[in-house]
Amino acid sequence: MRRLGDLEAEIMDRLWAWQRPTTVREIVDDINEHRPVAYTTVMTVASILYNKGWLLRAKEGRAWVYSPVRSREEYTAALMEDALGTSDDRSAALTHFVEQMGPEEVSALRKALRAAGRRTEA
């Protein structure tokens, strides 16, 4: 059973790839090349995305055309900013493998790694 979130991602993927205002019909046809999906389902999910603020829509003839509010790159950059902790919001617990550090600390790390390498060779 596919989750609603998967369909949301499929719709966004196509809109980001095509980079032009798109009707629900076009999206349905494209998804139907891989798997069957009902027109009404896609229409519902598209309006959910619109209500969540992910999509813009405009009337074109009798149908709505949808386009993304922001590009995938913009969302990705925002996520990374969030995750790399430019805010020091530790308890959101996006715990990192390694924190951001300065060049001196990085060279101290390299030195420690090299020293250990020599030890194991010796």
Next chain:
Amino acid sequence: MTAALALACYAAAVGVVAPKALAGSAWPHRTPALAVAVWHGLVLSFTIALALTTYHLVTPTWHLHSGMSGLLRFCGLTLDARMPATGPIGVPAIAAPASVALIPLVRFGHEVLRARRVRARHRGVLDLVGRRSARLRATVLDHDTPAAYCLPGRRPRIVVSAGALRLLSPTQLESVLEHERAHIAGRHHLALAATETFARVFRWLPLAREARAQTALLLEMAADDRALRRHPRQALASALCTMAAGKAAHAPGGAFAVGGPGAVVRLRRMLDVRRRPHPALCGVLAAVVAGLPLLPPLLGCAPGM
């Protein structure tokens, strides 16, 4: 009054002296998970001692002659009809110490919920923007800055950036992912939220500052240890070094160091030939952790105090 004094001295020792001693010792790095438990034991013990001090200051006389039964009564273990909670002094006698204990607890709950909301928002965007990799059991973000992090909680995600995928070899990558999985499996975010809350409530307290910083570092070490169970130490250590260097190269505006000396300490520790802590040390530590919350009530209710 002697009880209040004894408790206040105990709270001062736990709040100021103990953190300095603990932060300066070497054994916590050998057994990070137990050391985290000791830090949390100290935090709990301090809070209980403070609550009991307040209690004894508000109601100086009751405990003079109640001994063990007073302890039980205070802990709510007996529903004693003689419990003097109906008198005019009853309300502050319960309310003041209860609020000392409850404020950190309520703040903790608040913090956990707030962090969960922040993560849910992040995950919502992540699920639409990232690409899920079944092979890595992680979400890949198409971004050049090398990064690996996790969203713990009920619907956890491990996130790795395309920059990190380019930099790391397959073995390095696997060890990094295992490190992140350890954070999720160990529910490290809850331990972090606890010390974070404590540090916000008692901002001026050395114990609060040290507990927060040390818990964060020790949890990284615990996750490192778990990754090292399955992966060679050289892989994890070189991955740490590579990621740090790659991140520094992408730092906005050059250098802002928040990593501190933690990464170097971790790296040395990874490469060191593992010295297992002595079982006796572990036993003693477990006893200390269990005993810490019990000490203040015993101190306050000891007969003759």
